[in-house]
Amino acid sequence: MAKKELLSIRSIVAVGIGSALFVILGRFGSIPSGIPNTNIETTYALLALFSLLYGPVAGLLIGLIGHTLKDFIFYGSPWFSWVISSGLVGLIIGLLVAGISIQDGVFGKREIIRFNLAQIVANAIAWFAVAPTLDILIYAEPANKVYTQGLAAGAANIVTVAVIGTLLAAAYAKTRTKQGSLRKLG
Amino acid sequence: MRARMLTYTKQDSPVHRLSGAAKLIVFIAWSLTAMITYDTRCLVVMLLISLVLFKVSTVRFQDYAFVLYFILFFFLLNHLAIFLFSPLEGTRIYGTRHDLFHLAGRYTVTAEQLFYQLNIALKYAVVIPVALLFLLTTDPSEFAASLNRIGVNYKIAYSVSLALRYIPDIQRDYENISFSAQARGIDLSRKEKLPRRLKNIVSILLPLILSSIERIEKISTAMELRGFGSGRKRTWYMGRPFTGRDYFALGLMLSLAAAALIITFYDGSRFYSIF
Numbered sequence: 001m002a003k004k005e006l007l008s009i010r011s012i013v014a015v016g017i018g019s020a021l022f023v024i025l026g027r028f029g030s031i032p033s034g035i036p037n038t039n040i041e042t043t044y045a046l047l048a049l050f051s052l053l054y055g056p057v058a059g060l061l062i063g064l065i066g067h068t069l070k071d072f073i074f075y076g077s078p079w080f081s082w083v084i085s086s087g088l089v090g091l092i093i094g095l096l097v098a099g100i101s102i103q104d105g106v107f108g109k110r111e112i113i114r115f116n117l118a119q120i121v122a123n124a125i126a127w128f129a130v131a132p133t134l135d136i137l138i139y140a141e142p143a144n145k146v147y148t149q150g151l152a153a154g155a156a157n158i159v160t161v162a163v164i165g166t167l168l169a170a171a172y173a174k175t176r177t178k179q180g181s182l183r184k185l186g
Numbered sequence: 187m188r189a190r191m192l193t194y195t196k197q198d199s200p201v202h203r204l205s206g207a208a209k210l211i212v213f214i215a216w217s218l219t220a221m222i223t224y225d226t227r228c229l230v231v232m233l234l235i236s237l238v239l240f241k242v243s244t245v246r247f248q249d250y251a252f253v254l255y256f257i258l259f260f261f262l263l264n265h266l267a268i269f270l271f272s273p274l275e276g277t278r279i280y281g282t283r284h285d286l287f288h289l290a291g292r293y294t295v296t297a298e299q300l301f302y303q304l305n306i307a308l309k310y311a312v313v314i315p316v317a318l319l320f321l322l323t324t325d326p327s328e329f330a331a332s333l334n335r336i337g338v339n340y341k342i343a344y345s346v347s348l349a350l351r352y353i354p355d356i357q358r359d360y361e362n363i364s365f366s367a368q369a370r371g372i373d374l375s376r377k378e379k380l381p382r383r384l385k386n387i388v389s390i391l392l393p394l395i396l397s398s399i400e401r402i403e404k405i406s407t408a409m410e411l412r413g414f415g416s417g418r419k420r421t422w423y424m425g426r427p428f429t430g431r432d433y434f435a436l437g438l439m440l441s442l443a444a445a446a447l448i449i450t451f452y453d454g455s456r457f458y459s460i461f
Binding site: 007009010012013014015016017018019020021023024025028029031040042045046049053061065066069072073074075076077078080138139140141142143144145148149163164167168171172175 | 191192217221224250253254256257260267268270271272275279306309310313314317318321339341342344345346347348349350351352353355356357360364374383384387388391392394395396398399401402403405406409410414415456457
């Protein structure tokens with residue numbers, strides 16, 4: 001390994017496959033939560049996990065590319081303010097969890113708390129502040145409407161990532177071999 | 187669960203013959219213009235132009251009909267929400283008030299509100315035909331080449347083309363996993379209680395994500411072995427050079443955008459008022 005690039009081949013592929021997963025889960029993976037008009041968007045659990053695995057740049061790109069393609073393919077035209085917010089969620093989570101080495105199977109209590117703090121910060125910034133503000137700037141929609149929408153979506157996403165994202169990350173960590181897990185016999 | 191998606195179909199029309207990069211630039215410039223302007227005159231003209239383009243492109247109605255229902259439903263919901271949350275937003279923006287009739291409580295229908303919501307509707311309506319057209323007339327294989335051509339790093343362009351390439355595969359995987367899970371009694375619908383439903387989602391997502399991660403390892407190893415990313419540039423099999431027709435379309439788009447922006451900001455305000 002000579003010099004570490006911003007985008008390794010592995011992250012390039014992760015962005016591609018991650019975006020494809022984002023598209024499919026965004027279309028089929030929304031589960032009714034029981035509260036009207038609020039769905040459990042499993043995509044954001046996926047986005048959080050991939051930011052954790054492949055870092056902030058990959059997270060940003062998966063959010064941007066995945067969301068744009070999803071809107072394009074299934075709804076005809078992208079909703080730019082929310083596309084940008086999705087990218088932001090991936091970026092912020094990736095930046096805040098940089099120290100967690102889940103590749104080595106480390107995902108205990110401390111890492112779970114850190115992961116969740118990161119995702120709460122990321123979702124709060126993106127959905128409570130950035131998405132509604134962009135809605136107002138781009139589409140001049142009424143402030144109270146977009147902030148209510150953002151609040152509902154952000155809260156739903158935080159809960160989704162907290163439950164599904166954490167479970168997925170913990171399950172993934174279990175499939176990895178811990179460092180120094182070899183034991184000398186006899 | 188066969189979901190309809192918007193896909194490219196091979197046809198021949200002036201719009202199909204434009205190179206992918208030209209169409210991408212036109213689409214981006216068009217969306218930006220529609221985002222910035224709130225001038226009803228510009229929006230109406232843009233809408234008319236986009237409808238003409240649609241006619242010229244000869245795309246078939248059944249290729250995109252299903253999204254129109256989605257869009258229409260979303261439109262209505264959004265407009266209802268805007269009115270419910272802020273019935274006097276139009277008055278706030280345009281600074282005048284002409285009451286038409288009173289509904290109940292704080293809900294009065296004003297001419298300003300109707301005009302404001304008409305403008306919002308137009309803003310969406312203007313982008314949709316062009317976005318649809320871009321998607322329906324651009325070969326996905328050419329898309330990555332176009333992104334690279336307008337200055338996006340080729341590695342990122344390649345991720346986009348990987349995503350487009352693997353969407354059908356991952357959809358098939360998702361369907362297989364979800365059907366076999368359902369056959370074993372794992373229910374995701376409203377019939378199951380919420381905590382149980384969440385647990386069931388995880389049992390479908392986990393195999394999908396783990397197999398995808400494995401796929402990422404495989405593909406990236408293969409790409410590494412073939413020396414992907416060692417050069418500064420790369421060439422594209424599907425890349426097409428610009429022709430006169432592309433320059434013509436770009437010139438037209440630029441003058442349209444410039445005209446729209448000048449008209450919009452001529453009187454110093456983003457909003458055009460008839461009051």
